[in-house]
Structures are given as structure tokens and as C-alpha cells.
Amino acid sequence: MKGYLTILLHLSAFLILLMPTGTPLGADGLRTRQAINMVEIDITETSISIDTSFNGSSEGKLHCSARLLLNLGLFVDSVDLHLEVRYPDEISASLSEYDFTLTPSEPLAEFTANITVHPGTSSTVTPEVVIGGTATAQPSGTKGGVIEDSASIIILPFYTAEISFKEDSASIPKGEKKVFTLNIENRGNADETFILNWANENELKGAHLGVEFETAEVLIPEGGTVEVEVTVTTSSRTSRGSYIIRIETWSEKNGPSNKEESNAVIVVDVTDPYLGTIQGFLSASPFMVYLFIALTVMAAGAIVYLLLRVRANIAWKRRLRRYREMGEDRGQPETPSNEAFHEGAVLER
Structure with missing residues (x-):
């Protein structure tokens, strides 16, 4: 079979086509x-x-x-x-x-x-x-x-966390402490260690308040959430009133941050011991509230009943003394009958 070579320039290379004789060198070919x-x-x-x-x-x-x-x-x-x-x-x-x-x-x-x-x-x-x-x-x-x-x-890693308290306010009697639960959520796209700190430490120490973390450094996997206990302590020298405790966190790699989502607040109301006990009792559950109301009503009823009994006893003694005085005036002692005493007691009331 006869044939021929056709050499075509291909920018920086050559394309060599081998075509049989009779093949048209054109579009159909x-x-x-x-x-x-x-x-x-x-x-x-x-x-x-x-x-x-x-x-x-x-x-x-x-x-x-x-x-x-x-x-x-x-x-x-x-x-x-x-x-x-x-x-x-x-x-x-x-x-x-x-x-x-x-x-x-x-x-x-x-x-x-x-x-x-x-x-x-x-x-x-x-x-x-x-x-x-x-x-x-x-x-x-x-x-x-x-x-x-x-x-x-390449997806660059970034590190950020969001923190919040399950319970962000409470009453604490002087000299006692309370444990709060802090949720820390890793909102970044990589595993990271986050640092915890109380932002207004000097202010709180001056008011004789203390804050202690279960752990101050927390390794959280990407997308994970960790709970950390935060203990707030008061002393007998702590003045009554409300105190704001600011907790902050930052990424170990980024350092301290002022972002709003990296802060959480607890409001603590420091009370006298007896008042704090009552408040804690009432805040425990609705059942405790109802029980407290029932006990209060019963106690009030008992007090009223006792007061009435005391008053009746005093009236009886007065009536008895009056009958005795009347008997002495007549030259013979008289003891009031039950009916007379009852009538006198009622009149005395």
C-alpha cells in the first residue's frame, strides 16, 4: 500500500499523520x-x-x-x-x-x-x-x-469558642459557696486548647469573693462541647449585695480575646445566712414553694390558736378571782359553777 507523510506544525511540537493513498486531506479525512x-x-x-x-x-x-x-x-x-x-x-x-x-x-x-x-x-x-x-x-x-x-x-484553621452558664444567677449566704456549670463549645474548625480566666479578679478579691475552675485549660475537639465546674466562694467578710462575675476564655494559639462570644457572666446575690437558707429552700422546686406556704399557714394558725388559748386562760383567772372577791364580801367563799364560769369567760372575751 502506497502512502505519504504529512507533517503539521503543532506550536512547539510536530504531529505526524500516516494516511493511506487516496485518503482526502481535508475535513472528511x-x-x-x-x-x-x-x-x-x-x-x-x-x-x-x-x-x-x-x-x-x-x-x-x-x-x-x-x-x-x-x-x-x-x-x-x-x-x-x-x-x-x-x-x-x-x-x-x-x-x-x-x-x-x-x-x-x-x-x-x-x-x-x-x-x-x-x-x-x-x-x-x-x-x-x-x-x-x-x-x-x-x-x-x-x-x-x-x-x-x-x-x-487548603482550609486554614481558626480557633474560637462560645461559653455559657447553665445557671447564670444564684443567691449565696455569707461564708458559703456554690458550684456553677460552664459550657464551652469549640466553634472553630480544628481541635484546640482553651484557657479560662475570671476577668474582674482584682475587683472580686477586694470584695472577699473567690472563683475556682475545675480546670483552667480545656482541650476540646473540633465541634465538641465540654462542661467545667466553676466554684464561687464567699466569706463572712463579704458584704451583702449583688456581684457580677465575668468569665472569659481564649484559644491557646490565638491568645486573649475581647470577642463578645468568648465571655460569660454570673450574677451572685450575697445574703445573710438565714435569708440565704430560705431563698435556697424556695428556689429548689415548686413543691418546696407549696410546702413552705402550707407550713407557714399552719404555723400562723397554731400561733393564733395559742394566743386565743392564752387569752381565754387569763380571762378565766380574772373571773375566778372576781367570784372569790364577791364571796369574801358576803362572808362566805363562793366557787363559780361551770355554767357561770363559762358565761363569764364568754363575756370577758
Whole structure:
């Protein structure tokens, strides 16, 4: 079989086609060839870092280009390129443009890929963006391949916590203490150790109040919550009144922070011992409140009853003395009958 060699200039390389004798060197002949790569995608950055913290940007850009690989000369006027981008669930990506027409005279097209990292994405994952597409030679309509390129998205770690008390106010009698439960939630995207501190320490110490943490350093996994006991202590020298205790926390890596979500407050009402006991009894449960009311009513009733009995006894003694005096005046002692005494007691009331 006779044949001939055709050499086509391919930018920086040569493409050698071996065609049998009689095969037309044109569009129909090009369709009979196996599909070849016509366009190559190039992403300038191999990776980019994106900050997903609440106060930082969660977006980034990739600078990209599409380059025509094959100069088909007389047989192809242009190549229509349609771009496609693939990405995992942790991120989303879009291109500034999706469709280009590349020609031998203008073989290069530039575009950008806009990357958005979804909130809450862990810093332990490294999503990958892949850009490819399809190429079609014109005017023949021959389909060609597109060489893909990819880039890694590095999720920067950030550290923040939110703290709150299950019970943020209470009454404490002088000389006693109370334990509060502090919830610490890791709102960052990485494991971290958080430091606890009472912000107004000097003020509280001057008022003879103390604060003690079960532990002042807490390692919390990403997305986790830890409970820490906080003990507030009063002394006999603590004055009656309300006190505000400010608790703060910060990331070991970031250092002290003034963010509002990193602070929590307890309001403590210091009372006299007996008053504090009653208040604590009443705040225990609704049943205790009802029981206290019932006992109070019963006690009040008993007191009234005793007062009436005492008054009746005094009246009886007065009546008895009066009868005796009347008997002495008549020259004979008289003892009142039960009916007379009862009548006199009633009249005395």
C-alpha cells in the first residue's frame, strides 16, 4: 500500500499523520482519525489557602488559561471550547467564563475560577478543584480532548469558642459557696486548647469573693462541647449585695480575646445566712414553694390558736378571782359553777 507523510506544525511540537493513498486531506479525512487532545488547561496556582473564620473571607480565586494544542492549518478554522469544573461537597466553584473559541492566531484564553468554602468546613480536609471540558473543531465538528488541570484548596484553621452558664444567677449566704456549670463549645474548625480566666479578679478579691475552675485549660475537639465546674466562694467578710462575675476564655494559639462570644457572666446575690437558707429552700422546686406556704399557714394558725388559748386562760383567772372577791364580801367563799364560769369567760372575751 502506497502512502505519504504529512507533517503539521503543532506550536512547539510536530504531529505526524500516516494516511493511506487516496485518503482526502481535508475535513472528511480528519473525521476518520482517532480523537486527539486539542486544548490544555493550566491553573497557575497548584494550591490556595482560604480562611473560613467568622471574621474572615471564605472565598478565593484560581488564575487559569486554556491553550490550543494543535494548529490544524487549512483543515480547521477554530476550536470551540466548553469548560467544566468539578469539586467536592465542602466547597463550590464557578468560572468567570465557560465558552471560548480558540484559533491558530489566538490560541490562548484566560479565565478565573472562583472558590467558596462552605462554613464549618474542617481544616483537616483538602478539597481539590478539577477543570476540564470538551473541544470541537470547526467547521468539521470533530470532537477532541481537553487535558485537565487541578489545584488543592487548603482550609486554614481558626480557633474560637462560645461559653455559657447553665445557671447564670444564684443567691449565696455569707461564708458559703456554690458550684456553677460552664459550657464551652469549640466553634472553630480544628481541635484546640482553651484557657479560662475570671476577668474582674482584682475587683472580686477586694470584695472577699473567690472563683475556682475545675480546670483552667480545656482541650476540646473540633465541634465538641465540654462542661467545667466553676466554684464561687464567699466569706463572712463579704458584704451583702449583688456581684457580677465575668468569665472569659481564649484559644491557646490565638491568645486573649475581647470577642463578645468568648465571655460569660454570673450574677451572685450575697445574703445573710438565714435569708440565704430560705431563698435556697424556695428556689429548689415548686413543691418546696407549696410546702413552705402550707407550713407557714399552719404555723400562723397554731400561733393564733395559742394566743386565743392564752387569752381565754387569763380571762378565766380574772373571773375566778372576781367570784372569790364577791364571796369574801358576803362572808362566805363562793366557787363559780361551770355554767357561770363559762358565761363569764364568754363575756370577758
